[in-house]
Amino acid sequence: MTESTPLIATPEHSVEGFVREYLRELNFSQGTVLERASVNDKYLALARTVRHYLMARWMRTTADQIRTQPKAVAYLSAEFLLGRQLDNALIASDLESIAREGLASLGVDLDELREEEIEPGLGNGGLGRLAACFIDSLATMSVPAIGYGIRYEYGIFRQTFVDGRQVEEPDNWLDRGSPWEFAHPEHEVTVSFGGHTEKYTDPSGRERTRWVPGWQVLGVPYNYMVPGYRNGRVNTLRLWSARATHAFDLKIFNYGDYAEAVRAQTFAENISKVLYPEDSTPQGKELRLQQQYFFVACSLRDFIDQLLPEGFDLHRLPERIVFQLNDTHPVIAIPELMRILVDEQGFEWDEAWDVTRRCFAYTCHTLLPEALEVWPVELMGRLLPRHLEIIYRINDDFLDEVRESSGGDELLVRRMSIIAEHPERAVRMAYLATVAGAKVNGVAELHSQLLRDKVLTDFADHFPEKFTNVTNGVTPRRFLRLANPGLSALITEAIGDGWVTDLDRLRELEPLADDAEFRRRFREVKAANKDRLVRLLATRDGIDVDPGTMLDVMVKRLHEYKRQLLKLLHVVTLYDRITSGELAVEDVTPRTVVFGAKAAPGYRMAKEIIALINHVGAVVNAHPEVSRVLRVAFPANYNVTVAETLVPAADLSEQISLAGKEASGTGNMKFALNGALTIGTDDGANVEIRQLVGDEHFFLFGLTEPEASAMQEAGYRPSSYYEENASLRRAIDLIAKGTFSGGDPATFAPVVSNLLDEDRFMVLADYQSYLDAQERVEAAYADPDAWSRSAVLNVARTGFFSSDRSMRDYLDRIWHAEPLPANGE
Numbered sequence: 001m002t003e004s005t006p007l008i009a010t011p012e013h014s015v016e017g018f019v020r021e022y023l024r025e026l027n028f029s030q031g032t033v034l035e036r037a038s039v040n041d042k043y044l045a046l047a048r049t050v051r052h053y054l055m056a057r058w059m060r061t062t063a064d065q066i067r068t069q070p071k072a073v074a075y076l077s078a079e080f081l082l083g084r085q086l087d088n089a090l091i092a093s094d095l096e097s098i099a100r101e102g103l104a105s106l107g108v109d110l111d112e113l114r115e116e117e118i119e120p121g122l123g124n125g126g127l128g129r130l131a132a133c134f135i136d137s138l139a140t141m142s143v144p145a146i147g148y149g150i151r152y153e154y155g156i157f158r159q160t161f162v163d164g165r166q167v168e169e170p171d172n173w174l175d176r177g178s179p180w181e182f183a184h185p186e187h188e189v190t191v192s193f194g195g196h197t198e199k200y201t202d203p204s205g206r207e208r209t210r211w212v213p214g215w216q217v218l219g220v221p222y223n224y225m226v227p228g229y230r231n232g233r234v235n236t237l238r239l240w241s242a243r244a245t246h247a248f249d250l251k252i253f254n255y256g257d258y259a260e261a262v263r264a265q266t267f268a269e270n271i272s273k274v275l276y277p278e279d280s281t282p283q284g285k286e287l288r289l290q291q292q293y294f295f296v297a298c299s300l301r302d303f304i305d306q307l308l309p310e311g312f313d314l315h316r317l318p319e320r321i322v323f324q325l326n327d328t329h330p331v332i333a334i335p336e337l338m339r340i341l342v343d344e345q346g347f348e349w350d351e352a353w354d355v356t357r358r359c360f361a362y363t364c365h366t367l368l369p370e371a372l373e374v375w376p377v378e379l380m381g382r383l384l385p386r387h388l389e390i391i392y393r394i395n396d397d398f399l400d401e402v403r404e405s406s407g408g409d410e411l412l413v414r415r416m417s418i419i420a421e422h423p424e425r426a427v428r429m430a431y432l433a434t435v436a437g438a439k440v441n442g443v444a445e446l447h448s449q450l451l452r453d454k455v456l457t458d459f460a461d462h463f464p465e466k467f468t469n470v471t472n473g474v475t476p477r478r479f480l481r482l483a484n485p486g487l488s489a490l491i492t493e494a495i496g497d498g499w500v501t502d503l504d505r506l507r508e509l510e511p512l513a514d515d516a517e518f519r520r521r522f523r524e525v526k527a528a529n530k531d532r533l534v535r536l537l538a539t540r541d542g543i544d545v546d547p548g549t550m551l552d553v554m555v556k557r558l559h560e561y562k563r564q565l566l567k568l569l570h571v572v573t574l575y576d577r578i579t580s581g582e583l584a585v586e587d588v589t590p591r592t593v594v595f596g597a598k599a600a601p602g603y604r605m606a607k608e609i610i611a612l613i614n615h616v617g618a619v620v621n622a623h624p625e626v627s628r629v630l631r632v633a634f635p636a637n638y639n640v641t642v643a644e645t646l647v648p649a650a651d652l653s654e655q656i657s658l659a660g661k662e663a664s665g666t667g668n669m670k671f672a673l674n675g676a677l678t679i680g681t682d683d684g685a686n687v688e689i690r691q692l693v694g695d696e697h698f699f700l701f702g703l704t705e706p707e708a709s710a711m712q713e714a715g716y717r718p719s720s721y722y723e724e725n726a727s728l729r730r731a732i733d734l735i736a737k738g739t740f741s742g743g744d745p746a747t748f749a750p751v752v753s754n755l756l757d758e759d760r761f762m763v764l765a766d767y768q769s770y771l772d773a774q775e776r777v778e779a780a781y782a783d784p785d786a787w788s789r790s791a792v793l794n795v796a797r798t799g800f801f802s803s804d805r806s807m808r809d810y811l812d813r814i815w816h817a818e819p820l821p822a823n824g825e
């Protein structure tokens with residue numbers, strides 16, 4: 001046996017082989033027999049069976065990486081919003097029909113078992129889902145890559161509504177077993193916190209610093225398979241779980257204080273207990289900084305100790321690894337690597353800096369200044385005293401450089417300092433990442449432009465070569481092949497199945513947009529997808545949707561800048577026009593407006609908006625006339641699993657953020673790729689979607705970014721729109737006087753006054769333009785043939801938004817790494 005061909009027992013790729021393996025799992029791992037197995041038993045046995053089929057590829061991929069020592073990518077992310085694993089593993093290993101048939105022969109329904117899986121919700125929204133799409137693409141492209149993150153015991157909260165208001169419940173996703181993970185306690189890593197630093201002279205007479213920590217925890221790695229799509233490759237996602245150190249166990253024996261020892265244990269294990277829901281502003285919470293340092297310290301240690309050959313010369317680290325920093329959450333990795341090199345490996349500062357600045361690259365995912373993370377110096381000094389010293393030194397050196405290149409412009413020096421002075425002394429993590437990273441990228445063309453021009457301007461002037469763009473993408477495996485089997489089959493019938501790993505091939509569908517038969521079949525698929533959604537909403541939420549209506553969908557985290565309120569004002573305006581008799585129901589295109597959104601538990605206004613949506617929905621849906629043509633559906637607990645049924649069913653995709661606020665959006669891409677038309681502003685990736693699909697197939701409205709900025713600068717007055725636009729005034733008045741709150745004007749007064757007095761995201765300024773665009777939507781929808789032509793062109797022209805393309809861009813522009821050869825499939 002050579003290292004490249006590990007000896008692995010792979011079950012036979014046949015129905016009989018599958019059934020044998022499945023029964024073995026059920027009997028020997030699950031400890032039951034088919035006749036007595038619960039649905040969960042059957043699901044767990046199935047998951048483990050599928051896992052067995054991937055094992056040989058996983059071991060082979062790992063062995064190839066160890067053997068060939070290529071440059072690898074480590075994607076450091078505090079969030080991986082994976083979605084369910086079973087379906088993806090089935091399609092990646094080409095086992096779907098074998099599993100279906102094999103299970104059927106045992107009287108088991110594959111689809112029932114699928115529904116049993118609780119998705120790992122280890123992310124808030126776009127940023128976490130992006131990380132999941134990226135690791136899927138890296139595996140599919142055979143790129144040597146590893147994802148590093150945190151194994152939160154509780155993922156994003158489960159949302160329920162009580163009287164229309166959001167209530168959060170813990171997401172105990174691990175409770176019923178976690179068949180997709182492999183714990184490796186033997187590879188635990190020790191992570192230090194607190195304490196102090198001290199100077200000492202080493203045997204060679206050099207002045208050095210060491211960190212004397214105050215306390216420690218252990219990180220236990222849990223490995224997850226990341227299967228490439230039918231390429232014989234399986235990469236690894238390694239998530240860290242916190243444990244108390246064995247010192248705590250010892251305490252039990254030494255001091256007999258059992259209760260105290262257990263308390264300490266609980267304290268340590270809190271670190272990976274819960275995913276922080278992103279707030280209206282990121283708060284400087286101590287536990288969050290602990291989480292960030294915890295996973296980053298574990299990951300660097302792991303890469304150096306486990307994945308590099310023994311005795312590897314760390315001066316050559318940049319040849320072997322690039323750490324991609326997914327937003328600022330993992331940025332503490334930069335001083336951590338400096339600490340390892342200088343304090344532990346005895347590097348000179350300049351040597352260490354030269355290595356470090358070639359090992360990291362940073363992706364920024366926002367434009368809102370209040371969303372940029374800063375950590376109070378006081379907190380950082382208490383938790384990570386050595387790292388704070390290192391950050392100071394990096395800052396001193398950098399500011400000297402700025403001083404010199406600017407001829408002593410002290411104002412500029414202060415603006416660019418990694419340490420903010422007001423309102424309190426704090427470390428600006430985005431600045432640290434920009435100074436130390438080899439590259440800094442935004443996530444859509446417009447976003448990258450605005451990053452340079454507005455957010456990191458001084459840095460873009462100082463390091464113009466660092467700044468680049470990589471437009472986001474989504475994985476076509478999950479969001480087309482798996483989520484939309486009907487459309488997938490139609491596409492494959494027309495152009496073959498190469499599109500699954502080469503999404504540009506969708507271009508070949510363009511001529512079919514003019515083929516009446518193809519359009520008819522496309523509409524058939526859409527109708528079937530709507531039926532599937534109708535069944536889901538009926539059984540999951542008790543919501544009744546008419547599949548004959550236009551499905552108008554707005555799903556995304558609830559944030560003021562995304563402007564769910566603008567969508568709601570459209571709904572209220574329709575309600576007003578119908579109830580006032582201005583519009584006859586016969587003249588209205590019947591539509592179902594679907595919302596899906598979680599609000600951060602501490603974000604007051606977002607939660608008020610959720611309540612308002614539910615209250616407006618209740619009144620609209622209960623109105624005998626209005627509800628004939630307009631309904632609002634707001635299923636609770638929107639997540640990846642729901643998206644997989646919702647996106648393929650949508651007719652209209654709402655992407656209506658104020659221009660210049662949405663970094664990219666990725667939901668917008670998923671909808672277009674599934675043949676929904678977009679109504680959207682000139683923001684984020686909408687800009688590129690519109691350029692690609694063409695103006696005639698996209699409903700553009702609203703201010704442009706320069707217009708919005710200019711208007712803000714000139715002094716934006718939302719009340720003037722209220723005064724001058726009668727339709728808008730009536731909609732707001734309906735809310736204000738309590739039409740949707742049982743006659744009580746107080747209920748939604750905070751929302752109303754927010755709109756009239758401040759309206760930070762210019763909802764009122766864009767209202768009329770949005771209404772006009774919605775009228776264009778209605779006119780277009782009235783011609784089903786023309787609409788489906790546009791929809792087909794949306795599919796054909798959005799292959800660019802594959803995350804495979806994003807990965808190619810990162811490889812070329814930032815990582816300079818190469819794929820491994822495919823593995824014979």
Ligand code: 26V
Binds near residue numbers: 127665
């Ligand atoms: C956002 C906000 C917005 C309101 C103010 C406070 C606050 C705090 C944190 C965040 C999260 C920023 C990181 C994030 O999730 N960005 C999203 O990343 C996606 C993937 O690149 C991108 O498509 C979304 O446009 C972007 O919002």
